[in-house]
Amino acid sequence: MGKVRVACFSISLDGYGAGPQQSLNNPLGVRGAELHQWVFPTKNFQEQVLGKTGGTTGLDNDFVIRGFENVGAWILGRNMFGPVRGPWKDDSWKGWWGDEPPYHVPVFVLTHHARAPIEMKGGTIFYFVTGGIEEALKKAKDAAGSKDVRIGGGVSTLRQYLEAGLIDEIHFAVAPVFLGGGENIFTGLDLNKLGYRSVGQVPSENVSHILVKKSK
């Protein structure tokens, strides 16, 4: 059976995984993009997410590649899927990623508002799950089979899965910036008590990659 894992999850030095005031024009929140400066130039991001050629190779790119490897299904929070809040007004919003999202596998989106699945180009199918995090994880595991389930985020989704002790591995990328506001991953959450241990740190020029595992 595969693992439940989080990868390439960028946070600031002061623990924020997104800036405040997420919006259509500012999907990562104010200054949130500063957390991801390490990932944007990488070859894998350029190719897999933007459909471009070129980009950097090396340590940071290796982490991006590893993040996508062996993933059989994804789980995303509603806010990571889009800026729409409350009931879906229509079916026009299909994620931030254009016609061919970079997932290429089933993606389960947590929401309080039911919606029919959307089949995208390249194998990505968005399913909307209204039954909560455990139901989403069950469906994602069924879809992933022997492969891993990757929890993409955002912060609120990650916190809920951490609190429930349902995540096996996390790869944080700690960016050398202070956000000072937004969504904090650590406030009020005792990762140590929940069984999570830092098992390694791999510094690159741009970020500090921190590897975390749940003790059995």
Add this chain to the structure above:
Amino acid sequence: MGKVRVACFSISLDGYGAGPQQSLNNPLGVRGAELHQWVFPTKNFQEQVLGKTGGTTGLDNDFVIRGFENVGAWILGRNMFGPVRGPWKDDSWKGWWGDEPPYHVPVFVLTHHARAPIEMKGGTIFYFVTGGIEEALKKAKDAAGSKDVRIGGGVSTLRQYLEAGLIDEIHFAVAPVFLGGGENIFTGLDLNKLGYRSVGQVPSENVSHILVKKSK
């Protein structure tokens, strides 16, 4: 004129600079010692703080050495000086560091309770300042002359000086552990808004050294 700086200030991945429940037997709070694993083995710490020989050289040791260089005066919070709370019962407590503390310059201790200065071996003199952080800084600057003032900690003292915008440079050492409780350096503090910027990260095998400066 010298700088006002913080050096070798160890924090956890989740932003704690000390564990909970500081006491005589647990001066760094529960699990607080885990933050400082990078510094204990270094040659400079072994020699200057413990009076021993041996120890590791290299990057971490270089940061410890640099932390002590050109320091003309220190400022410490009451809790960093000792576990005594409230009025001084007698003059018996003289810090955690034995007869010859590693400072070798004037050290200004913030407290609400007046006490006569204590002259220790090796040039350290502990002065007790009851007039608040600005008075302590003025006295420390006068004592330091052209040299730097180093603010040693703990967390509450550092937070007060940061909020007042009185610190020029900080060197954090981010240890790869989660404390989950204790004294948090970032909660409710917007370092970005206060003008602080990360200007570099230098990873060692043991910690991530983060260099921060206040923009003018």
